[in-house]
Amino acid sequence: MTRVGSMGREKLERLALGAVDEATKRGASQAAAVAGTSRAVSVQYRDSRIEVLREARSASLAISLYVEGRYSSHSTSDLRDDALRAFIDRAIGLTRLLGEDPHRGLADPGLYEDRPTDDLGLVDPGYEEITAERRKELAMAVELGSRSVEGPIVSVASSYTDQHSLAARVHSNGFMGTSECTQFWLAGEVSVRDVGDRKPEEWRVAGATTRAALREPGSLGVDATRRALSRLGQRKLGSKVMNLVLDQRVAGSFTRALTAAMSGVSLNQKRSFLLGKIQESIGGRALSLVDDPLLHGGFGSRHFDSDGISAHKRALVDEGVLRQYLVDVYHGRKIEMEPTGGTTSNLCLLPGTDSLSQLIAKAQSGVYVTGLLGGNSDGTTGDFSHGIVGFEIIDGELGGPVGEMNITGTHSDIWHRLIAVGDDPYPYSTYRVPSLVFEGVAVSGS
Amino acid sequence: MIDVNYFETRFGVTSDGIRRALSTALEKGGDYAELFFQHSLGTHVVLEEGTVNKASTSVDLGVGVRVLVGDQTGYAFTEDLSLESILSACRTAAVIAKGGAPHEPVSLRPHALSRYYDTVYDWAEVSIEKVTPLLLEADRTARLADNRVEWVQASFNSHQSRILLATSDGKLAFDSQPMTRMGINLVMEKDGVRHSNGHNIAKRAGLELYTPERLNDLVEVATERTSVLFDARRPPQGEMPVVLCAGSSGILLHEAMGHGMEADFNRKGISIFSDRVGEPVAGPLVSIVDDGTLPGYRGSINVDDEGNESKRTVLVEDGVLRSYMHDRISARHYGVEPTGNGRRASFRHIPLPRMRNTYMLAGPHTREEIIASVKKGIYCVSFSNGQVNIGAGDYSFYVKNGFLIEDGRITSPVKDVNIIGNGPESLSRITMVGDDLLMDDGGWTCGKDGQGVPVSLGMPTCLVSSVTVGGAA
Numbered sequence: 001m002t003r004v005g006s007m008g009r010e011k012l013e014r015l016a017l018g019a020v021d022e023a024t025k026r027g028a029s030q031a032a033a034v035a036g037t038s039r040a041v042s043v044q045y046r047d048s049r050i051e052v053l054r055e056a057r058s059a060s061l062a063i064s065l066y067v068e069g070r071y072s073s074h075s076t077s078d079l080r081d082d083a084l085r086a087f088i089d090r091a092i093g094l095t096r097l098l099g100e101d102p103h104r105g106l107a108d109p110g111l112y113e114d115r116p117t118d119d120l121g122l123v124d125p126g127y128e129e130i131t132a133e134r135r136k137e138l139a140m141a142v143e144l145g146s147r148s149v150e151g152p153i154v155s156v157a158s159s160y161t162d163q164h165s166l167a168a169r170v171h172s173n174g175f176m177g178t179s180e181c182t183q184f185w186l187a188g189e190v191s192v193r194d195v196g197d198r199k200p201e202e203w204r205v206a207g208a209t210t211r212a213a214l215r216e217p218g219s220l221g222v223d224a225t226r227r228a229l230s231r232l233g234q235r236k237l238g239s240k241v242m243n244l245v246l247d248q249r250v251a252g253s254f255t256r257a258l259t260a261a262m263s264g265v266s267l268n269q270k271r272s273f274l275l276g277k278i279q280e281s282i283g284g285r286a287l288s289l290v291d292d293p294l295l296h297g298g299f300g301s302r303h304f305d306s307d308g309i310s311a312h313k314r315a316l317v318d319e320g321v322l323r324q325y326l327v328d329v330y331h332g333r334k335i336e337m338e339p340t341g342g343t344t345s346n347l348c349l350l351p352g353t354d355s356l357s358q359l360i361a362k363a364q365s366g367v368y369v370t371g372l373l374g375g376n377s378d379g380t381t382g383d384f385s386h387g388i389v390g391f392e393i394i395d396g397e398l399g400g401p402v403g404e405m406n407i408t409g410t411h412s413d414i415w416h417r418l419i420a421v422g423d424d425p426y427p428y429s430t431y432r433v434p435s436l437v438f439e440g441v442a443v444s445g446s
Numbered sequence: 447m448i449d450v451n452y453f454e455t456r457f458g459v460t461s462d463g464i465r466r467a468l469s470t471a472l473e474k475g476g477d478y479a480e481l482f483f484q485h486s487l488g489t490h491v492v493l494e495e496g497t498v499n500k501a502s503t504s505v506d507l508g509v510g511v512r513v514l515v516g517d518q519t520g521y522a523f524t525e526d527l528s529l530e531s532i533l534s535a536c537r538t539a540a541v542i543a544k545g546g547a548p549h550e551p552v553s554l555r556p557h558a559l560s561r562y563y564d565t566v567y568d569w570a571e572v573s574i575e576k577v578t579p580l581l582l583e584a585d586r587t588a589r590l591a592d593n594r595v596e597w598v599q600a601s602f603n604s605h606q607s608r609i610l611l612a613t614s615d616g617k618l619a620f621d622s623q624p625m626t627r628m629g630i631n632l633v634m635e636k637d638g639v640r641h642s643n644g645h646n647i648a649k650r651a652g653l654e655l656y657t658p659e660r661l662n663d664l665v666e667v668a669t670e671r672t673s674v675l676f677d678a679r680r681p682p683q684g685e686m687p688v689v690l691c692a693g694s695s696g697i698l699l700h701e702a703m704g705h706g707m708e709a710d711f712n713r714k715g716i717s718i719f720s721d722r723v724g725e726p727v728a729g730p731l732v733s734i735v736d737d738g739t740l741p742g743y744r745g746s747i748n749v750d751d752e753g754n755e756s757k758r759t760v761l762v763e764d765g766v767l768r769s770y771m772h773d774r775i776s777a778r779h780y781g782v783e784p785t786g787n788g789r790r791a792s793f794r795h796i797p798l799p800r801m802r803n804t805y806m807l808a809g810p811h812t813r814e815e816i817i818a819s820v821k822k823g824i825y826c827v828s829f830s831n832g833q834v835n836i837g838a839g840d841y842s843f844y845v846k847n848g849f850l851i852e853d854g855r856i857t858s859p860v861k862d863v864n865i866i867g868n869g870p871e872s873l874s875r876i877t878m879v880g881d882d883l884l885m886d887d888g889g890w891t892c893g894k895d896g897q898g899v900p901v902s903l904g905m906p907t908c909l910v911s912s913v914t915v916g917g918a919a
Binding site for chain 2: 006046049050051052053054055056057058059060070071072073074075076077078079087090091094095097098099100101104132154155191194197198199200201231234236239240241269270271373374375376377378379380381383384385386387389403404405406407408442443444445446
């Protein structure tokens with residue numbers, strides 16, 4: 001049996017089973033364990049020379065303990081037998097010192113039933129065959145693509161990374177499952193010379209769960225250089241209310257403010273601007289959010305979540321109306337809601353039919369945002385403010401690059417201003433969100 | 447207690463084994479090899495809804511092996527400290543050097559370290575029974591502080607990391623690195639409106655850090671910063687003068703020039719500060735230091751993660767760029783002494799030039815005269831995070847709490863705005879610098895290349911004459 005990271009599948013399962021067994025022997029009424037291992041390799045180039053070669057195999061064990069009505073969780077990468085016994089012993093002892101929490105406990109085993117068995121396309125069986133030479137070729141191919149574009153390039157950095165991971169999960173009330181995936185990633189970052197000392201940089205990444213699905217590296221490199229060159233001559237616009245097009249690469253992280261406010265943690269703490277909003281409109285009709293764990297090749301795809309609940313597709317927001325929260329078992333008990341799954345898998349904002357240029361035409365004037373520079377949001381009120389980088393939109397077409405500006409607003413307001421959704425969900429993330437158009441946003445510049 | 451035999455006693459890592467490992471790492475050539483052993487214990491304890499009913503611990507053990515050929519790096523790590531596994535990692539890291547002549551490492555000489563934190567204290571030995579009463583007291587005080595308080599979360603973190611560094615040029619260093627943090631988050635509710643905020647304190651210290659005064663201060667600041675949000679509005683947006691309070695506004699330095707002055711970006715020619723050593727990069731009142739020697743501060747280190755001595759490094763002096771922050775590779779590239787800025791998140795990571803405690807030196811003005819000089823602007827009090835594009839030089843940071851300044855006076859509270867500017871431009875627009883340098887006690891973590899390291903920052907009150915503030919239209 002081949003090993004994935006630093007140990008084979010059998011050993012991993014034995015580790016998880018053994019930990020649950022040991023915990024139970026030492027007084028835990030319930031216990032859960034996840035043993036995981038992985039191998040990761042990466043090659044980084046800069047300006048045609050290797051900068052870093054990196055490879056490692058690693059493994060770890062995580063446990064959750066329920067002891068006399070008390071709960072705690074622990075992790076370790078020291079997997080020697082004696083060390084593990086001492087680790088579990090110490091963990092049990094610590095748990096006894098905590099206050100009780102009647103809501104803590106493993107999921108009802110009924111939720112483990114009907115586990116999907118679909119092939120999620122997450123494992124490339126040829127992973128171990130990849131050679132060091134091939135990895136270097138792929139990384140260098142990104143750079144060759146970058147350099148094929150004319151322009152005042154200062155430096156090109158490119159990388160190729162792959163990883164193979166395996167995890168075994170065991171719950172003392174009858175759950176057992178393993179999950180395995182391979183991932184392949186390419187990245188290119190290009191710095192170009194602008195006026196003065198400015199050297200704007202832009203980067204592009206692409207990934208896949210199989211080599212066959214991985215984007216052609218040269219085209220990634222070309223894209224990175226074109227994006228970097230498009231930053232030359234950036235200026236700042238005057239402050240005003242504008243329409244915004246958020247690029248697919250940026251729209252995903254902007255959407256996280258919604259899913260964070262939908263989480264059981266936030267709802268229980270009453271730090272959520274979506275509290276009490278089930279069945280209410282929280283955004284425009286163009287806003288539909290679905291969590292899809294069975295997406296073939298999805299980076300978040302899974303057969304079960306961290307509570308062991310069998311994975312199923314969930315419609316979270318339907319044409320602007322909030323239908324479900326993201327409730328894990330523990331917080332579900334606290335806020336008296338059925339668990340729906342506490343974390344997102346592949347969070348999809350359902351695409352529309354407009355291409356990016358059609359979205360820009362719809363926006364008419366304003367800014368096409370291609371990058372967020374810092375900023376934050378307040379989960380309790382929904383207030384947000386972010387730095388932006390992008391391009392001016394004039395008469396429905398792209399103008400020159402703009403930056404050193406902020407967008408400011410409130411999530412409980414801005415999603416009602418969503419007027420169009422693109423046909424381009426971003427594929428290289430667990431947030432697959434297309435480009436979005438918002439009208440009437442406060443944009444600060446000069 | 448300094449225990450250079452720690453890894454031998456507990457994990458069987460002998461000096462002979464280390465010598466063999468370094469030889470193996472250099473068997474394909476390579477200029478330099480280094481082993482970074484780490485054993486760390488972390489504890490996290492949480493109080494919520496009046497009970498301390500959640501805790502987690504983490505144990506991390508392993509060794510990272512680095513081999514350098516000029517500026518090229520080979521890296522591998524393993525969590526298995528058997529000699530066989532370490533040698534395997536060494537062979538993997540050695541692949542970067544192809545076909546060079548093997549050479550033997552220099553014999554190891556233990557490196558006497560300066561001490562900027564108490565290395566006697568061992569968080570691994572502290573029972574959570576010592577921590578629980580602190581959290582309960584914080585909870586009690588917070589609930590009494592304001593009758594709008596609806597929910598309180600108090601959390602405690604401790605971390606004890608033991609590292610052993612052995613390098614092919616003879617350095618052998620052992621350090622035991624403590625870290626602790628306590629935080630409060632509050633939700634207040636009035637007439638159906640809710641606001642939340644928090645505060646935290648973090649230091650390289652032991653349990654003695656948490657005096658009644660400090661805990662009261664923690665609750666007071668968290669309460670103050672939450673309650674003020676009920677009256678806070680967004681300021682009008684646009685370019686305006688910004689006064690940064692003393693202390694945590696050091697985030698300006700961290701983002702506007704800190705990352706841009708890390709030497710790796712500069713030797714690669716991609717930072718806006720590349721090739722500018724000796725040139726003015728800031729107003730003449732501005733002097734900025736990155737210092738790993740401040741006793742007890744989060745960014746302080748007795749030794750960096752390449753075995754180099756921690757230092758106080760002057761980055762900018764009276765507006766002129768004097769030095770970058772170096773790791774081994776860049777110090778050699780520039781032909782300078784290492785500055786002790788080579789840091790890594792763990793044995794799984796490659797050391798890079800990283801900040802430590804970054805601050806601006808005090809200047810000639812008073813806080814009062816700085817505020818009085820502003821006709822229309824904002825005064826920034828608390829911050830959450832920031833980011834920078836080091837090539838373009840554009841940076842931003844998020845202001846959670848602040849106030850309007852109108853006709854030279856602090857007036858109404860503002861909240862939740864992002865400030866964005868260009869590093870060299872903003873630094874040259876620092877026209878007034880206060881005499882009240884304050885180092886911040888907060889739990890700041892700096893991110894770079896997927897690695898987080900603990901840092902601190904500090905600032906006197908200062909005026910940036912013009913920068914872009916997010917706000918209401």
